[in-house]
Amino acid sequence: MDLSAINPVLLIASLMVAATPLLLAAIGELVVEKAGVLNLGVEGMMIIGAICGFAIAVETTNPYLGLLAAMAGGAVLSLLFAFLTQVALANQVASGLALTLFGLGLSALMGQSYVGIKPPAMAKLDIPFLTDLPIIGPILFGHDPVLYVGLALTAATWALLKYSRLGLILRAVGENHEAAHALGYHVVRTRVLAILFGGACAGLGGAYISLIRVPQWTEGMTAGIGWIALALVVFASWKPWRVLLGAYLFGGINVLQLNLQAAGVAIPVEYLAMSPYLITILVLVIMSADKSRAPASLGRIFHASQ
Amino acid sequence: MIHLEKRPQPSRAWALMTPVIAVIVTMIAGGLLFAALGKNPIEAIRTIFYDPLFGEFSFYYRPQLLVKGGPLILIAIGLSLGFRAGIWNIGAEGQYIVGAICGAAAGLAFYPMESIVIFPLMIFFGALGGLIWAMIPALLKVKFGTNEILVSLMLVYVAEQLLASMSLGLLKNPEGFGFPGSRNFQSYDSAHNAELITGTGMHWGVVAAFIAVIFSYILLNKHILGYNIRLTGEAPRAARFGGVNPTRLVLFCMGASGALAGLAGLFEVAGPAGQVSIDFNVGYGFTAIIVAFLGRLHPVGILLAGLLMALTYIGGDIAQSSLSLPSAAIQVFQGMLLFFLLALDVLTNFRIRFATKGAA
Numbered sequence: 001m002d003l004s005a006i007n008p009v010l011l012i013a014s015l016m017v018a019a020t021p022l023l024l025a026a027i028g029e030l031v032v033e034k035a036g037v038l039n040l041g042v043e044g045m046m047i048i049g050a051i052c053g054f055a056i057a058v059e060t061t062n063p064y065l066g067l068l069a070a071m072a073g074g075a076v077l078s079l080l081f082a083f084l085t086q087v088a089l090a091n092q093v094a095s096g097l098a099l100t101l102f103g104l105g106l107s108a109l110m111g112q113s114y115v116g117i118k119p120p121a122m123a124k125l126d127i128p129f130l131t132d133l134p135i136i137g138p139i140l141f142g143h144d145p146v147l148y149v150g151l152a153l154t155a156a157t158w159a160l161l162k163y164s165r166l167g168l169i170l171r172a173v174g175e176n177h178e179a180a181h182a183l184g185y186h187v188v189r190t191r192v193l194a195i196l197f198g199g200a201c202a203g204l205g206g207a208y209i210s211l212i213r214v215p216q217w218t219e220g221m222t223a224g225i226g227w228i229a230l231a232l233v234v235f236a237s238w239k240p241w242r243v244l245l246g247a248y249l250f251g252g253i254n255v256l257q258l259n260l261q262a263a264g265v266a267i268p269v270e271y272l273a274m275s276p277y278l279i280t281i282l283v284l285v286i287m288s289a290d291k292s293r294a295p296a297s298l299g300r301i302f303h304a305s306q
Numbered sequence: 307m308i309h310l311e312k313r314p315q316p317s318r319a320w321a322l323m324t325p326v327i328a329v330i331v332t333m334i335a336g337g338l339l340f341a342a343l344g345k346n347p348i349e350a351i352r353t354i355f356y357d358p359l360f361g362e363f364s365f366y367y368r369p370q371l372l373v374k375g376g377p378l379i380l381i382a383i384g385l386s387l388g389f390r391a392g393i394w395n396i397g398a399e400g401q402y403i404v405g406a407i408c409g410a411a412a413g414l415a416f417y418p419m420e421s422i423v424i425f426p427l428m429i430f431f432g433a434l435g436g437l438i439w440a441m442i443p444a445l446l447k448v449k450f451g452t453n454e455i456l457v458s459l460m461l462v463y464v465a466e467q468l469l470a471s472m473s474l475g476l477l478k479n480p481e482g483f484g485f486p487g488s489r490n491f492q493s494y495d496s497a498h499n500a501e502l503i504t505g506t507g508m509h510w511g512v513v514a515a516f517i518a519v520i521f522s523y524i525l526l527n528k529h530i531l532g533y534n535i536r537l538t539g540e541a542p543r544a545a546r547f548g549g550v551n552p553t554r555l556v557l558f559c560m561g562a563s564g565a566l567a568g569l570a571g572l573f574e575v576a577g578p579a580g581q582v583s584i585d586f587n588v589g590y591g592f593t594a595i596i597v598a599f600l601g602r603l604h605p606v607g608i609l610l611a612g613l614l615m616a617l618t619y620i621g622g623d624i625a626q627s628s629l630s631l632p633s634a635a636i637q638v639f640q641g642m643l644l645f646f647l648l649a650l651d652v653l654t655n656f657r658i659r660f661a662t663k664g665a666a
Contacts, residue, residue, distance in 0.1 A: 040455065080645065089310070089656065090648040093394055093455065097595055098644040105637025109343075112632055219634075224463045231456045270471035277460040281446070288452040303312065 011255060016147060017213055019251025021046070021205040021222075023150045025229035026236070026243045027157050028201025033233055034161060035194035036174035036297035040096025041081050042202050043226025044103025049074040049203025050210035051107040054119055054217045057207075063122040067146065067207050074203020075196045077103055082195040085301070086188045092299050104220060114217045122146075122212055144212050146204070151244070153201070158240035170194060174295035177302040187302050202226065224277065231280045237293035246283075253279055310656040320654040325600050325607070328647040329614070335646070336639045345629050353629060354621030354636075367620050369507025373578050375616035376512035377402075377570035379609055381594035383518040384563030386603040390526075391538040393559045397443065397458025398567040399591025400465035401436040405568020406575040407472050408435025410582045413497035414477060414489060424496040428572060429510075436568015437561050439465065444560035448553045454560065462591070470584050477582050487583035491576045499577030511573025515612075518566060523605040535559065567591060596644045615640065 025042050032039050052073030057066025077099060084095040122144050161167035172180040173190045181187050209225070210217050228250060236242035257272040265272070333355070337347030358367040381398050388395050395401075409432025416424050443457035477488040491498045502508045526532035538545040538555060546552075570590065579586040597615050601607030622636030 084645070084648050088649045088652040090651055094599060094644075095648055097396060098641060098648060101592060101596065102638065102641030102645060105634050105639075105641045108634035109632055109638055112634070224460070227456060227459050231453075231460070234453065234456070268471055268475070270467040270474075274464045274467045277463045281442075281452075281457050281460050284456060285446055285450050285452050288450055303310065 011252075011259065013143070015248060015252045015255045016143065017251075018255050019247040020147050020150045021208045021213065021225055022229050022232060022250055023154065023244060023247035024205035024208065025202045025226055026232040026247060027150075027153055027240060028198035028205075029229055030233050030236070030238060030240060030243055031157060031161075031170070031201075032194050032198035033298055034174045034238060034295055035170050035191045036177055036295050036300065036302075037085065037191050037195060038092045038096065038299040039078070039081055039099070039195060039198055040093060040230065041078070041099025041103065042198075042229050043222055043224065044100035045074040045077050045199050045202035046103075046206035046209075046222045046226045046229075047107040047220070048077050048103045049206030050221060051111045051114070051206075051217060052203065053207025054114055054210040055110065057119045057211055058114060058117055061120045063120050063211055066119070066211055067204060070203040070207030070211075071200040072203070074199040074201070074206065076199070078195050078199025078202070081199075082192045086192055086195075089301050089303055092301070100226070108219045111217050111219065115219075117216070119211050119215050119217075121215075146208055146212060149204075154240050154244050161240070171295070174297055177297045177300070181302070181304055187304070191302075202229075205229070228276065228280050231284050234294075235283050235287050237287070238295065239293075250276060250280070309659055310652065311659050312656055313654075316654050321602060324650040324654060325602065325611070325647060328600070328643060328650050331646045331650075332639065332643045335642055339635065339638065339642075340631065343631065343635065345631055350625055350629060350631060353625045353631075354618060357624055358617055358620040361624075365505075367624070369501075369505060370620045371613060371616050372507035372512045373509070373616075374619050375612045376509070376515045377574050377590045378594050378597050378615055379515040379612035380511065380518055380570040380573075381563075381567045381591060382597035382601065382608045382612060383515070383522045383605060384566030385594055386598045386601070386605070386608055387522065387525075387535060388559035388563050389539075389598055390603050391535045391555055391559055392542070393556055394455045395440060395443070395458050395560050395563045396455055396595060397440070397460075397462045397591070398563060398594055399587060399589065400458070400462035401439045401564040401567035402571035402574075402591045403462075403465040403469050403587050404439040404571070405432040405434075405436035405565075406571030406586070407469060407477070407582060408432060408568070409572030410488060410491075410575050411472075411477060413491065413494070413576065416496070417489060417494060420496045422496065425499070425510075425576075428497060428576060429569065432568050432572025433565040434568070436571065437565040439568070440560045440564020441557075444557050444564075447560075448556055454556075458560075466587075469582070469587070473582050473584050479581075488581045490581045492580050497576055499573050501577075509573065509577045511570060511577060514569055514573065516609075519605045519609050526605065531558065567594075593640060596640055599644060600647060 025046055029039065029042055049070035053066040053070030056069035057063045081095055081099050084090040085092050124144050161171065169185050170190060173185060173187050177187045206222060209222060214221065232243055232246045232250065235246045254276050257275050261269050261272050333351055337351055340350040341347045358364060358371070381402065385395060385398055409428040412431035413424055413428040439461060440458070442461060443454040446452040446457055447454045473488060474486050479487060479489045499509050499511065502510070526536065534545065534550045534555060537548065538550055575582055575586055593615055597608060597611045601609070601611035618636055618640060622633060625631040626633050
């Protein structure tokens with residue numbers, strides 16, 4: 001066992017990379033849940049984003065087009081969920097599960113000819129002088145652009161929810177859809193837009209895994225990250241900055257256990273690989289004592305009956 | 307302008323019709339998908355739904371219907387109890403794996419002793435393993451109000467790692483020349499879940515599935531516990547005022563579904579799969595969710611839905627070898643089925659009106 005091989009600067013830098021897909025998906029889901037909708041299909045939308053992004057990036061040799069395609073893919077899949085839950089008024093838990101099962105199958109089908117291919121690489125940020133700084137350079141200025149997009153998205157979501165009229169309407173719809181409807185807000189329209197946003201974010205998060213973090217395509221490669229993102233929203237008590245904190249925490253645990261595996265710690269690999277999931281459960285237990293933060297209409301079906 | 311009008315009572319006729327219509331719509335949509343993949347859609351649909359039952363080699367495929375349907379039905383029956391009461395155990399795959407590990411370990415502990423008590427003991431430990439695994443989310447929900455959906459699902463990934471560890475470590479066959487996987491139960495008579503009647507595919511797991519169907523039917527229709535489950539799902543407030551104890555209900559529903567999933571795992575690993583190996587589980591725990599919904603959470607419905615879903619597995623295998631249809635296509639097909647079912651369900655609870663808005 002050689003723990004000195006673990007470099008703390010690289011650890012923090014790779015923690016940020018590991019946390020980004022989680023962050024993107026969880027921010028998207030946070031907005032969806034703030035609007036009062038529980039979309040359990042995050043895992044499915046992520047994996048569809050992962051393959052759409054990968055396929056388009058490989059075909060066009062342009063990773064940025066890939067990211068756009070991933071967002072479109074995730075959004076299109078979430079549209080199915082929006083139709084089921086907002087138009088056909090189906091149960092949200094069942095519809096979300098359907099989305100995940102369908103997404104996993106469809107992505108495996110779409111990805112058959114892409115196994116074992118390397119995607120085009122995405123340029124990393126390289127600011128002369130700043131990136132070369134010791135310690136701060138690799139942590140703050142040496143990443144791919146999407147990572148910064150994730151951070152900006154967190155800030156934007158926080159500001160929009162807290163200060164804008166749009167955020168107020170979104171929260172009103174999520175807290176009490178009958179009252180929002182009575183005030184003349186379009187409950188269904190707001191929710192569909194929120195669901196689409198969540199889908200696009202999850203898709204982007206998925207593509208981040210297949211294009212930047214790993215980078216290659218394997219079946220079922222999201223491996224539960226979508227589900228952890230769902231847990232993260234609960235952990236964060238539906239607050240954007242806490243989502244960021246949680247994502248970095250989980251990213252850190254994941255990177256650390258991978259590093260420990262590589263360093264040859266005396267704990268078997270399988271037990272180290274379990275740790276992110278076990279810690280997610282532990283955190284859920286601790287956080288679920290306080291239920292007051294959840295949007296009051298979360299998961300409830302809205303039907304404007306006369 | 308189309309708008310929906312809530313029915314005072316869910317329509318019984320539509321509740322029975324929607325699964326049938328969903329299957330037909332899925333066949334059409336699936337045909338389009340297969341056509342998009344460059345296969346002849348009519349031939350693909352025939353290969354999946356007709357050939358296993360009446361085709362040239364149906365004598366081989368028909369028994370598979372019970373072999374694959376057994377675990378699906380067994381798991382789905384358990385899940386349906388919780389789903390009816392709004393208790394969402396979606397980690398059946400994990401309970402299935404842990405049940406298989408515990409049951410198999412109990413059997414392997416006695417190797418090479420031959421005795422008739424070994425198999426019943428394995429069954430007991432299989433159910434116990436699944437039960438314990440399901441009790442984790444159940445107790446956390448009861449004690450701390452933790453979301454059972456997320457916890458039970460996280461435990462699937464934990465169980466998969468545990469399975470990898472077991473088949474590479476503790477349960478590895480000492481005479482297996484270093485290959486991963488446990489001893490094969492097919493060569494250990496006392497522990498083998500053999501075919502009961504040759505050529506039918508009937509094994510103890512299938513028997514257990516049929517018993518589960520009957521018991522769940524009686525439970526839901528004749529027993530106060532089943533009544534409470536249905537009441538909690540349909541009118542939670544009334545259930546609370548009626549004195550239904552939610553804690554006991556959560557523990558019972560999660561426990562029962564876990565134990566049944568564990569049983570399914572044990573019967574699979576001791577029979578058709580033959581050994582504990584890294585990839586003996588093929589996602590029955592997740593497909594069973596579709597089976598439960600397709601069967602309308604009703605025991606008899608689940609029996610039929612389980613057989614239908616088994617048919618798509620078998621037909622999918624045939625189509626894979628004869629038409630080189632990718633195996634993922636069947637997964638998509640199964641997912642679509644759930645989609646159409648949920649979408650069509652609106653007709654059960656709502657009436658569609660084509661009236662102009664101004665008229666009312």
